[in-house]
Amino acid sequence: MDSFSCLNFIDYSVFATHIQPVSLKFLELAYEIHDEKVIDFVNTLVIKCQSKKGNSVMNNAQHFWNTMFANEEEYLYGTQPNAYIQMQSPRLKPNSRILCLAEGEGRNALHLAKLGHTISSIDASSVALQKQKRLLQAHGYTIDALHQDLEHWQPQPHAFDAIATSFMHLPKPLLSKVLKHSVVTLKSDALFIGEFFSIKQLGYSSGGPKDSQKLYTIEDFASHQEGIEFIELKEEIVHLNEGTGHQGQASVIRVLFKKLG
Numbered sequence: 001m002d003s004f005s006c007l008n009f010i011d012y013s014v015f016a017t018h019i020q021p022v023s024l025k026f027l028e029l030a031y032e033i034h035d036e037k038v039i040d041f042v043n044t045l046v047i048k049c050q051s052k053k054g055n056s057v058m059n060n061a062q063h064f065w066n067t068m069f070a071n072e073e074e075y076l077y078g079t080q081p082n083a084y085i086q087m088q089s090p091r092l093k094p095n096s097r098i099l100c101l102a103e104g105e106g107r108n109a110l111h112l113a114k115l116g117h118t119i120s121s122i123d124a125s126s127v128a129l130q131k132q133k134r135l136l137q138a139h140g141y142t143i144d145a146l147h148q149d150l151e152h153w154q155p156q157p158h159a160f161d162a163i164a165t166s167f168m169h170l171p172k173p174l175l176s177k178v179l180k181h182s183v184v185t186l187k188s189d190a191l192f193i194g195e196f197f198s199i200k201q202l203g204y205s206s207g208g209p210k211d212s213q214k215l216y217t218i219e220d221f222a223s224h225q226e227g228i229e230f231i232e233l234k235e236e237i238v239h240l241n242e243g244t245g246h247q248g249q250a251s252v253i254r255v256l257f258k259k260l261g
């Protein structure tokens with residue numbers, strides 16, 4: 001029996017009125033003591049409580065990530081771009097219109113803006129969006145940042161020359177929906193560049209969710225073939241050096257595909 005199985009025996013109204021408010025307070029304390037295992041446990045508890053209560057993913061994602069990004073002085077994953085996005089960015093056409101999905105505090109957006117591209121972003125965390133804007137403004141760039149849960153994203157067809165995303169960890173059905181929407185919003189020949197933690201990341205302590213529903217296999221991406229051609233799809237062990245949030249050896253899936261005409 002895992003640590004949460006006992007929750008199945010508690011009435012839903014007890015979750016809503018007693019466990020959820022306490023668990024949210026507990027979450028704030030867990031961040032203060034900065035213990036990854038405690039944060040993980042409490043966050044899973046909060047998410048289980050909220051999903052029992054019927055709250056939206058937005059509330060879960062927003063609350064969790066606003067707390068994670070709360071330190072005004074720190075960029076949790078640093079301000080340097082994700083290595084895979086940096087490695088693939090020479091493929092981008094000059095002056096591309098790029099959408100950064102689940103962009104967090106803006107490190108990939110800054111890199112791509114510096115290369116002369118026009119950047120839009122989507123993220124569920126209001127704190128992340130404020131930090132993105134601040135980071136880009138500090139370097140003389142602007143960003144068109146949309147505060148939205150990807151669950152409710154209505155993609156504009158044929159709008160972007162590329163999508164870039166790193167460590168966007170969504171429940172698998174939502175990932176699938178977001179990949180389909182990504183194809184809709186890309187122009188012909190446009191690129192999707194993404195790095196994600198693989199399921200094998202459960203064996204590493206360099207960051208990422210501990211929830212297997214938000215960790216992926218190659219098949220989670222390879223099952224999407226319609227209207228796209230994979231240029232690269234591989235699982236590998238890399239060394240992450242991204243702020244305090246991602247440090248050390250990690251198992252990742254690197255995804256690069258092109259939308260067909």
Ligand SMILES: C[S@@+](CC[C@H](N)C(=O)[O-])C[C@H]1O[C@@H](n2cnc3c(N)ncnc32)[C@H](O)[C@@H]1O
Binds near residue numbers: 082
């Ligand atoms: C691990 S962080 C990665 C941030 C950034 N891509 C980076 O690599 O620095 C995950 C990001 O996904 C966002 N996110 C999580 N669930 C989301 C959802 N349902 N809709 C939109 N954004 C979401 C979080 O707010 C957070 O900014």
